[in-house]
Amino acid sequence: MADSQTLQPLLRRLALLEDKDALATLLNRYCNTADDRKWDEFAACFIADGILGFEKWGDIVGHEKIAAAARGAEDRFQGLQHSMTNMNFDINGDEASGTCYLWFAATMDTSKPHEYHAFGGTYKFSFKRTPEGWRVARMQLKKIWAQNEDTQKDNGLS
Template structure:
């Protein structure tokens, strides 16, 4: 494997990690900056919307506001580089599984997640003058679980 390919793999992996951190931290400006000007995201399988990155960032901000804690774990990343205009490595496709525990605000600090979901991401990236950017993100939610709550603790 060539050094340039290794460097591209690391850069693409960093974009995917930055995506997860931006969503978990609610940093919607950083989220938007990860996308190309024509970048789109599709969250319909998780009950969301599909649209341009800025529009989707607004929807995510509202939808995720009730959750004080969010923690994307994006694993099993498969990276494939593609060809654009007869050059190699101008595009990348990443398929990765995710696990996402979330806890509602005002949960009393139990630490246990109120909602856990999992599925698969499909990321499409493009090499730009600014580096690798997301052109497309598609979420395929495969499962969702809301753990049962036990009886409320009585303050002692």
């Protein structure tokens, strides 16, 4: 039978793995709801006063403004794909930080998939544990590269 000296470290490691899985699941939902244009669900990935930060937009605060900004930038595309890789999380109680890479591609016309715009960069996140689970407190995206011209220069994504 396991004693508490053996069991406690295992329980801490299990809790850490569960938190990391929950954060990765949250970021997958963040991408999937954007690809599906479910902007209210996308915004619900954030705490109520969460911040979406993008270098050309500045800080966008709160669910309604986050949903409106994402809708305004991305609804013009027929096809969207948001992918995150190299996820890394540092958990400290009910707060966490994370980094990952974004690979984004979009096309105005899905019947012409060779006509697309893509870009990538680095994400920095801060998270808070809420009664509903982990949520994004702050997201900061720094665009590093782009491929092909965006179709509309004034959206802040180019």
